[in-house]
Amino acid sequence: MTRRLSNTADGPKRSCTLVLAGGAPRSYSPGLRMSTQSPPGFPHRHLLGIEGLSPLDIVALLDRADEAVEISRQVEKKRTTLRGRTQINLFFEPSTRTQSSFELAGKRLGADVMNMSVASSSVKKGETLIDTAATLNAMRPDIIVVRHHQAGAVHLLARKVDCAVVNAGDGAHEHPTQALLDALTIRRNKGRIEGLQVAICGDVLHSRVARSNIILLMALGARVRVIGPSTLLPPGLQRFGVEVFTDMRKGLAGVDIVMMLRLQRERMNGSFVPSVKEYFRYFGLDGDKLSHARADALVMHPGPMNRGVEISSEVADGAQSLIREQVEMGVAVRMAVLEALATHLPNA
Numbered sequence: 001m002t003r004r005l006s007n008t009a010d011g012p013k014r015s016c017t018l019v020l021a022g023g024a025p026r027s028y029s030p031g032l033r034m035s036t037q038s039p040p041g042f043p044h045r046h047l048l049g050i051e052g053l054s055p056l057d058i059v060a061l062l063d064r065a066d067e068a069v070e071i072s073r074q075v076e077k078k079r080t081t082l083r084g085r086t087q088i089n090l091f092f093e094p095s096t097r098t099q100s101s102f103e104l105a106g107k108r109l110g111a112d113v114m115n116m117s118v119a120s121s122s123v124k125k126g127e128t129l130i131d132t133a134a135t136l137n138a139m140r141p142d143i144i145v146v147r148h149h150q151a152g153a154v155h156l157l158a159r160k161v162d163c164a165v166v167n168a169g170d171g172a173h174e175h176p177t178q179a180l181l182d183a184l185t186i187r188r189n190k191g192r193i194e195g196l197q198v199a200i201c202g203d204v205l206h207s208r209v210a211r212s213n214i215i216l217l218m219a220l221g222a223r224v225r226v227i228g229p230s231t232l233l234p235p236g237l238q239r240f241g242v243e244v245f246t247d248m249r250k251g252l253a254g255v256d257i258v259m260m261l262r263l264q265r266e267r268m269n270g271s272f273v274p275s276v277k278e279y280f281r282y283f284g285l286d287g288d289k290l291s292h293a294r295a296d297a298l299v300m301h302p303g304p305m306n307r308g309v310e311i312s313s314e315v316a317d318g319a320q321s322l323i324r325e326q327v328e329m330g331v332a333v334r335m336a337v338l339e340a341l342a343t344h345l346p347n348a
């Protein structure tokens, strides 16, 4: 099966044609929801990024995730989809919520889950990523979930192992399950993604969350703005088809969704903002800046939050915040992804 997503030079089209080998092209409408049918097969062995997924792949994962939300809200949450399978969570960067979310998702689907963090691994003793991949591969896992500080490391690992690989964040490159959980949260609250005006604000330069979200939201027909100080906006952003603002109040005018990003000081090499106080004054989301968005605008943050740096507590804990719900949707999306990849495992 081959799939082709046609793009224009200045950004993805709002609709696309999906060409399935041996069949007639199926047209895709960005507002499409497929929940009434059983989820179609997921045509990928790994989930390495949002880039490379078709809009239909994304919608199918969101539909599966909607079902996983229902399962997770029941008293009996356990399923058998991954019974007998081994899932290794290999984290080269510290993480609380993403790792525990993948762990819970795997366990709810019946997998045996092993968490391996860099502090306890041989990588600290000089083993290369490729050696680690070969060692883990010899243990015959079915799925490896990887987080690594270098962009591209997860793709490299995927080429060296026989099992399915999920990217749980690679450097400033991609964080596909974060973008999927954000899309699920938006769709459940607004009923759609197509046509919504979404502002992604703050440290876009160092953010894999921003990159994955821009690709996903544009593919599903949202209009995306990015807002931040010019030192934290990568050059050439307009090529993605987004609108760029360096003034929060102007950028937030009339938006439906305000997505805040963490100031990622661990990825900064040098000084990008004069001071945290100054940053909050101009780019931190407080009640005053939020009042420029639509009255029914909703606020998101991938976490972990720096309160008083990129967001005020008043907004983070306020009535317009979806931040806690994003955490719940994270488990559901990861269940959906693991389940979709499981369809390609031997003897599935």
Ligand code: MLT
Pocket: 098, 169, 175, 178, 208, 209, 261, 262, 264, 302, 303, 304
């Ligand atoms: C990430 O891993 O990128 C997080 O979910 C967001 C962040 O670290 O700011």
